[in-house]
Amino acid sequence: MPSFVIASTTAYAEDNLPSASFTAAQAQRGHDQYRRNCLDCHGENLDDGEFGGAPLRGNSFRSKWFDSNADFLFDYMQAAMPPDRPGTLSDATYADILAYVLSRNNVAAGSAELPSNFDALAELMIRQ
16 A cells, blocks of 8 residues: 555656646757767658658657656666667767757657756656
């Protein structure tokens, strides 16, 4: 019974977190960095890469990453991407690329940039 109460409290707290936000300028910077660092594996359309990278848009992506804290995806990106040199991009570059990916998943740009700070990202949810 106590684990149910804890899980309910956690789910309630996450539901009340604000949605991840980014600016159009940040998504554009992310597009530029995506082309340099991600295009070969994930492709021009984010789901058609030459080397078979996982889709970064569409139902598959949304079902895996939406309704989760933004720090989960950011952490994964830093730990695993690019596959030949994970963790080599700056935190700001990872945040910009994430902003671009979210923009391609119909998340609307806002007035605040997506932070590159892990703790700040933990307080944001990925959702439309």
